[in-house]
Amino acid sequence: MPRKAKKAHFPESAPVSEVEGDCPLCGRLLAPPANRHHLLPLSRGGKGTPTVLLHKICHDKIHSVLTEAELKRSYHTIEALQQQEEIATFIRWVQNKSPEFYDRSARRKK
Numbered sequence: 001m002p003r004k005a006k007k008a009h010f011p012e013s014a015p016v017s018e019v020e021g022d023c024p025l026c027g028r029l030l031a032p033p034a035n036r037h038h039l040l041p042l043s044r045g046g047k048g049t050p051t052v053l054l055h056k057i058c059h060d061k062i063h064s065v066l067t068e069a070e071l072k073r074s075y076h077t078i079e080a081l082q083q084q085e086e087i088a089t090f091i092r093w094v095q096n097k098s099p100e101f102y103d104r105s106a107r108r109k110k
Helices: 056-065 068-073 078-083 083-092
Strands: 033-036 051-055
Touching: 033 056, 051 056, 056 083, 068 083
Parallel strands: none
Antiparallel strands: 033 051
16 A cells, blocks of 8 residues: 655744734744744644744744754754854844845755
């Protein structure tokens, strides 16, 4: 019997009505597109754990830099994420962009 293909996990987009306040990662005003980020990855036992609403570009950057194992082990708080060297450099760069800014090339696979 053929094996079932695993379903790819795509970030949960937030409805525009929920996009308000500041992005906890970069501090800019939230604007669409925005995604929910599980502080503890779903694949590492994060079902039912808190999520934070981030700009899509910020969320994409987290997942392009860190593995889910690293997120669970060391980067499961916003403060820890902000202190990670590559993400801190990204935050300094993106803070000069408009809240709606999104660079489609921001998410690269390692």
